[in-house]
Amino acid sequence: MANAWLYDGRSGTRHDVAVAAGADGLLLHFADGRVEEVAAASLFHATDRDGALVYGRSGREGWRLGLLPPVPADVAAMLPAERRYGSWIDRVGLVPALAALLLASGAVLGAGYLLPGALAPHIPASWEKRYGDAIVGDFGGKFCRGPGGAEALQKLARRLSPGYADFDIRVVDVPMVNAAALPGNHIVIFRELIAEADTPDELAGVLAHEIAHVRRRHVTEGMIRELGVGLVITALGGTTGGNADMILGSRYGRAAEAEADADAIAALRAANISPLGTARFFTRMGATERKLGRLGAAFSYLSTHPLSDARRAKFRASFDPNRRYTPALGRDEWEAIFNICFNDPAKRAARGQPRALPPAAR
Amino acid sequence: MIDDNGASAPEHSPPSSYDGVSPSDGGTAFRFTGTWTEYLPIALTNLALTIVTLGIYRFWATARTRRYLWSRTHFADDTLEWTGTGLEMFIGFLIVMAFLIPFLLFFQFGFQALLLRGHWALAIGGLVAFYVGLFYLIGLATFRALRYRLSRTYWHGIRGGSDDAGWGYAASALGKTLLSVLTLGLLVPWTMTRLWNERWSKMSFGPHPFRAAATQRGLIGRWLLLYLTPVIAIPLVAGLAFAVGPRGGMSEGGILVAFAVVLVLYLLILLVSLAYYAKFYRRAIGATALGPLDLAFTARSSDWLRLIGGTIALIVLTLGIGLIFVPYRNWSFFIRHLEATGDIDLDMLTQSTARGATDAEGLASAFDVGAI
Numbered sequence: 001m002a003n004a005w006l007y008d009g010r011s012g013t014r015h016d017v018a019v020a021a022g023a024d025g026l027l028l029h030f031a032d033g034r035v036e037e038v039a040a041a042s043l044f045h046a047t048d049r050d051g052a053l054v055y056g057r058s059g060r061e062g063w064r065l066g067l068l069p070p071v072p073a074d075v076a077a078m079l080p081a082e083r084r085y086g087s088w089i090d091r092v093g094l095v096p097a098l099a100a101l102l103l104a105s106g107a108v109l110g111a112g113y114l115l116p117g118a119l120a121p122h123i124p125a126s127w128e129k130r131y132g133d134a135i136v137g138d139f140g141g142k143f144c145r146g147p148g149g150a151e152a153l154q155k156l157a158r159r160l161s162p163g164y165a166d167f168d169i170r171v172v173d174v175p176m177v178n179a180a181a182l183p184g185n186h187i188v189i190f191r192e193l194i195a196e197a198d199t200p201d202e203l204a205g206v207l208a209h210e211i212a213h214v215r216r217r218h219v220t221e222g223m224i225r226e227l228g229v230g231l232v233i234t235a236l237g238g239t240t241g242g243n244a245d246m247i248l249g250s251r252y253g254r255a256a257e258a259e260a261d262a263d264a265i266a267a268l269r270a271a272n273i274s275p276l277g278t279a280r281f282f283t284r285m286g287a288t289e290r291k292l293g294r295l296g297a298a299f300s301y302l303s304t305h306p307l308s309d310a311r312r313a314k315f316r317a318s319f320d321p322n323r324r325y326t327p328a329l330g331r332d333e334w335e336a337i338f339n340i341c342f343n344d345p346a347k348r349a350a351r352g353q354p355r356a357l358p359p360a361a362r
Numbered sequence: 363m364i365d366d367n368g369a370s371a372p373e374h375s376p377p378s379s380y381d382g383v384s385p386s387d388g389g390t391a392f393r394f395t396g397t398w399t400e401y402l403p404i405a406l407t408n409l410a411l412t413i414v415t416l417g418i419y420r421f422w423a424t425a426r427t428r429r430y431l432w433s434r435t436h437f438a439d440d441t442l443e444w445t446g447t448g449l450e451m452f453i454g455f456l457i458v459m460a461f462l463i464p465f466l467l468f469f470q471f472g473f474q475a476l477l478l479r480g481h482w483a484l485a486i487g488g489l490v491a492f493y494v495g496l497f498y499l500i501g502l503a504t505f506r507a508l509r510y511r512l513s514r515t516y517w518h519g520i521r522g523g524s525d526d527a528g529w530g531y532a533a534s535a536l537g538k539t540l541l542s543v544l545t546l547g548l549l550v551p552w553t554m555t556r557l558w559n560e561r562w563s564k565m566s567f568g569p570h571p572f573r574a575a576a577t578q579r580g581l582i583g584r585w586l587l588l589y590l591t592p593v594i595a596i597p598l599v600a601g602l603a604f605a606v607g608p609r610g611g612m613s614e615g616g617i618l619v620a621f622a623v624v625l626v627l628y629l630l631i632l633l634v635s636l637a638y639y640a641k642f643y644r645r646a647i648g649a650t651a652l653g654p655l656d657l658a659f660t661a662r663s664s665d666w667l668r669l670i671g672g673t674i675a676l677i678v679l680t681l682g683i684g685l686i687f688v689p690y691r692n693w694s695f696f697i698r699h700l701e702a703t704g705d706i707d708l709d710m711l712t713q714s715t716a717r718g719a720t721d722a723e724g725l726a727s728a729f730d731v732g733a734i
Contacts, residue, residue: 007519012568012711014440014518049433049441056445062519062713064443085411086422086448094407101414108416135471227467235459237417244416 001029002071005052009062019067021074028065038065040078048082055079109244112233116221123220131223132184139188144171146343148336153207156200156329160208160267167214169207171340173347177285179206181213183223191341197281198358200328203337204271205264205278205315212263218256225249261311265318274325279315286312331357391702394694396434398687404430405686421455422448424689431693437517438706445521446514458725465495494536501535502528503725505561512565513716518708522567523716531561547589551581551642558646568711570653576646584638591634592627599623636670637663647700654704661699669695 006015006028018029025039038057043065046056052066067075084090089097153169161167169187176190187210189203197203213219230249233241268275329337335357341347342354408423425448432444469492476485505528512522538553555576562574600623640663647659661669673691676684 009519010713012518012520012706012708014708046445047429047433047443049443054443062516062521064516064519085407085426086419089411098410098414101411105414105416231463233416235463237415238420240412240417240420242417 002075003068004028005066005068007062007064009060009064017065019065019075021072021078026065026075026078040080043078043080045080045083053079053082105244108233112225112230112245116224116228119224120217120220123224128220128223129184132182132186136182136184136186136188139170139172142173144173144191144341144344144347146336146340146347148333149340149343152329152333152336155333156204156207157211159271159273159328160204161211161215162270164215167211171337173341179210181210181219183219185214187211187214194338194340196284197338199277200334200337201274201277202281204273204328205268205275205281208264208267209260211267212260213256216256216259216263218260221256257311261314265315269318271328272323272326273328275315275318277328279312279319282312282315391438392697392700393436394434394697395436396431396690396694398690400434401430401687401690405690409683409686418452419448421451424448424451427689431690432515435693435697437702440518443516444514445516446510454725497539498532498536499725501532501539501557504535505531505564506725508561508565512567513714517567518711519713520568520711521714522565523714524565525716526564528561528564531557531564534560551578551585554578554642555581555646559649562650566714566716567652568714570655570711572650572652574646574650576649580645581638581642584634584641588631588634588638591631595627595630599626632670633663633667636666640666651704652702654706655702656704658701658703659699660701661695665695665699 002019004017004019006017007013008015016031020027020029022037024041025037026043028036028038030036042058043055044058046054046064048054049066052068053071055065055067057063057065067079071079081090085094085097092100149171150169153171154167157167157169167185167187169189171189171191171194174190175192177192177196179187179189179193181187187207189206189210193206194203197206230245233245235241237244264278265275268278328334336343338357339354404426408419408426411419412423425444425446428444428446432442435442469488473485473488473492476488505524505526509524509526509528512524515522535557538549538557542550542553555578558576559574562572565572640661643661644659647657650657669691673684673688676687676691678684
């Protein structure tokens with residue numbers, strides 16, 4: 001016999017009972033002599049409190065039996081196992097469960113890392129185009145349309161990517177030093193990036209980098225990652241899942257950036273454009289970042305294109321001193337791009353007069 | 363007051379059968395007897411399992427934490443019991459997400475496209491509709507979370523709950539939020555106490571309904587203080603900083619002074635809002651009764667300050683690991699300051715007939731709102 005208390009779940013009255021093992025269940029002996037048999041199979045471990053092991057009974061809401069130690073072996077043998085971490089984790093044990101779950105989540109993250117790359121080539125270009133057009137639209141009327149600018153950008157793109165230059169390259173009248181490849185072959189260059197570039201060679205490196213993102217379908221991969229895998233992991237996993245996804249995303253981003261840089265270097269070489277311009281641009285951006293501090297640079301080129309010495313060195317190392325490079329664009333074409341927002345009649349009122357080219361281009 | 367390790371817990375030798383209990387007989391009706399050494403293994407294994415499941419275990423972790431905290435919470439002659447499960451919370455969350463995600467996706471991309479294409483009226487209309495819907499759902503989530511927690515809390519084998527689904531409460535909460543905005547926040551003490559009364563009056567435990575009759579009396583002064591702090595303090599602190607601080611726009615010193623100004627302001631607002639919320643909870647819980655029981659909450663601003671200061675110190679000193687103790691600290695704080703007076707007739711404390719909540723806290727965990 002074990003001493004126990006009982007709540008029947010119908011009223012708050014507490015009954016003291018003595019518990020014995022029956023044929024296939026527990027026999028509860030009440031103080032008034034009543035005996036009730038409870039099938040062992042209907043019992044489940046609920047909790048433990050005040051030193052008592054507390055059991056519930058399926059189908060009887062609020063029914064609780066608190067067994068006070070010592071519990072005789074024949075009664076203990078009828079009791080269900082204790083609940084701790086959750087059903088199957090209790091069965092296999094904590095350490096094996098941790099190991100198995102670690103493997104499983106590693107596999108999920110691995111799939112999240114590899115899946116976008118595998119799926120991207122199978123996304124029809126027309127879908128991506130429609131999605132990209134819907135997102136970009138006319139950028140709220142912020143495209144700069146100075147005469148000759150679009151043609152000059154297109155010419156540079158054809159030189160950097162012969163045979164495939166189906167890009168919509170736009171300069172946007174937004175005061176940011178940045179450039180981005182968007183879904184549907186859209187490449188946008190923000191106004192201040194053009195202003196920061198001293199020569200067309202500097203712009204060529206940045207443009208070649210964005211073209212590589214488009215041609216390698218990094219944009220499509222990024223879209224799948226954000227919308228598909230990232231969303232599922234973040235939604236299900238809350239903060240922890242979000243953190244894992246963020247680390248994964250930044251790893252993924254670094255890999256894509258390195259790939260785009262390698263392509264850009266190759267494209268500059270094939271087009272016979274000096275890579276020193278790009279290296280110089282990176283150096284100047286690094287100096288600006290140090291001047292503004294990290295906070296000021298949060299929205300600039302470097303926030304989306306993290307700059308490392310290794311990155312700059314790669315461009316510089318690809319320079320061949322014995323080669324005769326040609327400028328990326330002629331002076332008139334470069335001026336058309338440089339002043340694309342200033343020569344635009346629609347923007348002139350806000351922007352003021354066109355500016356003189358920086359000395360390096362003269 | 364009872365200390366953390368429950369040293370003053372009376373001997374536990376229940377008589378054979380109860381007819382009734384007077385919770386106030388033995389001093390405070392509520393006691394928390396948990397210890398951090400007991401909770402640590404629970405918290406650490408929860409953390410480990412949450413990490414290796416990329417966060418999905420958090421629902422089961424919450425259930426385990428509550429099962430422990432409730433089991434160490436004594437009311438009168440027995441402890442509470444938490445019967446909610448991780449699985450039901452997970453399923454509740456999935457159901458809510460299945461509704462919310464398409465809505466959020468549609469909004470995110472639709473809004474972006476409308477804005478970029480210059481359809482201002484449509485974009486702003488959509489934004490307004492979105493926020494109206496959001497605030498309605500937050501009200502609903504608050505109500506549902508409270509109902510769920512009561513329906514999974516047992517004492518003497520009896521649980522709480524509500525027969526109301528909260529639709530009306532959510533509409534009322536939305537209306538009062540709008541009213542607060544339109545009156546520039548001046549009605550906040552009124553809307554907060556009214557909503558407290560509205561949601562608690564729809565809850566019950568066993569056969570007994572909760573009754574809440576909180577008023578804004580005594581809250582307005584502290585609310586005005588909180589309301590006026592930024593108005594008075596920003597020019598004052600900024601002026602002082604300029605008088606004392608070094609010259610020069612974005613110099614190192616200038617940034618440091620700006621940082622100090624923001625920090626002082628932040629601390630000031632934190633202190634004043636602590637004072638307001640401390641009084642709000644004393645008033646609100648003090649005006650709440652459950653059947654024959656009158657409730658009271660004794661935490662003063664200084665108690666809240668110690669709780670929050672201690673939590674911050676714990677988190678900083680443990681480099682963040684102390685975060686796993688936040689639920690423990692909050693619950694123990696809540697119970698240590700909760701009091702009840704009155705008699706309960708246990709034979710008359712019959713099982714609740716309120717419908718069991720099936721949606722768990724899905725909506726609340728989707729919006730990250732608390733219950734009380």
